[in-house]
Amino acid sequence: xHGGRGNTGIDKRVFGSPQQPSPExxxxxxxxxxxxxxxxxxxxxxxxxxxxxxxxxxAPSRQL
Numbered sequence: 001x002h003g004g005r006g007n008t009g010i011d012k013r014v015f016g017s018p019q020q021p022s023p024e025x026x027x028x029x030x031x032x033x034x035x036x037x038x039x040x041x042x043x044x045x046x047x048x049x050x051x052x053x054x055x056x057x058x059a060p061s062r063q064l
Contacts, residue, residue, distance in 0.1 A: 029059045 021029075036055060040048050 033059055 033055070036051055040051055043051070
């Protein structure tokens, strides 16, 4: 870390409050969910399950 010695750990301080996602981001996530739904129908069950599990991490307020 910039020539320091004995530096250990990670600084996990977070400043400010969480912000509402921009309208552009919300629209992009909405489009992503639509495309994932279309793709989901074409995938084998195990792969579709992977999408089902991952989508809440990408778009928590949206359902697959």
